[in-house]
Amino acid sequence: xxxxxxxxxxxxxxxxxxxxxxxxxxxxxxxxxxxxxxxxxxxxxxxxxxxxxxxxxxxxxxxxxxxxxxxxxxxxxxxxxxxxxxxxxxxxxxxxxxxxxxxxxxxxxxxxxxxxxxxxxxxxxxxxxxxxxxxxxxxxxxxxxxxxxxxxxxxxxxxxxxxxxxxxxxxxxxxxxxxxxxxxxxxxxxxxxxxxxxxxxxxxxxxxxxxxxxxxxxxxxxxxxxxxxxxxxxxxxxxxxxxxxxxxxxxxxxxxxxxxxxxxxxxxxxxxxxxxxxxxxxxxxxxxxxxxxxxxxxxxxxxxxxxxxxx
Numbered sequence: 001x002x003x004x005x006x007x008x009x010x011x012x013x014x015x016x017x018x019x020x021x022x023x024x025x026x027x028x029x030x031x032x033x034x035x036x037x038x039x040x041x042x043x044x045x046x047x048x049x050x051x052x053x054x055x056x057x058x059x060x061x062x063x064x065x066x067x068x069x070x071x072x073x074x075x076x077x078x079x080x081x082x083x084x085x086x087x088x089x090x091x092x093x094x095x096x097x098x099x100x101x102x103x104x105x106x107x108x109x110x111x112x113x114x115x116x117x118x119x120x121x122x123x124x125x126x127x128x129x130x131x132x133x134x135x136x137x138x139x140x141x142x143x144x145x146x147x148x149x150x151x152x153x154x155x156x157x158x159x160x161x162x163x164x165x166x167x168x169x170x171x172x173x174x175x176x177x178x179x180x181x182x183x184x185x186x187x188x189x190x191x192x193x194x195x196x197x198x199x200x201x202x203x204x205x206x207x208x209x210x211x212x213x214x215x216x217x218x219x220x221x222x223x224x225x226x227x228x229x230x231x232x233x234x235x236x237x238x239x240x241x242x243x244x245x246x247x248x249x250x251x252x253x254x255x256x257x258x259x260x261x262x263x264x265x266x267x268x269x270x271x272x273x274x275x276x277x278x279x280x281x282x283x284x285x286x287x288x289x290x291x292x293x294x295x296x297x298x299x300x301x302x303x304x305x306x307x308x309x310x311x
Contacts, residue, residue, distance in 0.1 A: 044112055049109075073114065099219050104121045153188060228254070
């Protein structure tokens with residue numbers, strides 16, 4: 001679908017779409033097509049999201065939010081009332097699946113669309129919120145919320161707030177947070193993140209939580225090919241590349257790591273650690289085996305299989 005023009009008459013606005021392909025299109029095809037057109041116009045958050053490896057379902061939901069905010073803006077321009085809407089979210093998934101990255105992109109998107117004033121990300125965990133004595137937790141939590149006003153408050157491993165039971169100070173944090181979800185809903189978006197099952201238990205622990213977090217996003221583990229694509233992107237970003245033998249070894253190590261049955265495989269975080277360690281090993285190899293005048297550009301860029309061998 002293609003926007004061919006926009007006409008305005010009085011208080012009416014009309015957007016005309018022309019179907020470039022005469023064949024019937026599914027809803028998914030139409031959404032994908034319009035997403036591409038939006039990306040051509042937007043140079044910020046949406047394009048940054050589209051450049052991420054995988055996360056297809058996450059991208060669809062973010063575009064849904066983008067489309068919703070676009071319509072709200074058009075309604076405002078035409079004097080139409082928009083009902084209050086909550087954008088607090090729950091992100092579920094293993095480490096290294098892009099939760100923090102997507103939260104940061106969402107902050108930029110909400111700023112671009114006029115929902116948030118700053119769009120910055122404040123990332124915290126239990127230790128940043130829970131105090132050591134009665135009253136301390138509420139004060140700490142309010143201070144963190146104050147820093148996040150105008151942006152996104154991202155609480156990682158949010159389920160840890162209930163790990164101490166009813167007498168734990170984490171309950172005080174949750175109560176303070178729930179109050180802020182209502183009071184500051186026009187200038188703050190809160191995202192709770194953590195493992196799937198633990199987050200489900202956390203939401204079930206307080207009847208006031210599920211309804212206040214209407215948007216839920218699942219972040220699946222990356223496939224082996226996607227992890228290799230992430231490795232290539234990380235290398236490219238630092239001006240390195242994998243030799244064919246190194247790529248084969250990295251694939252094998254990733255496969256073995258997944259098949260070992262680790263409950264919470266760290267995905268892109270595991271890949272990043274692999275690449276960073278290999279870069280250090282490459283440095284040792286070059287310094288040990290070559291004099292400085294023998295080192296050329298290709299040698300400095302190539303990561304070999306030996307750089308990835310486990311000690």
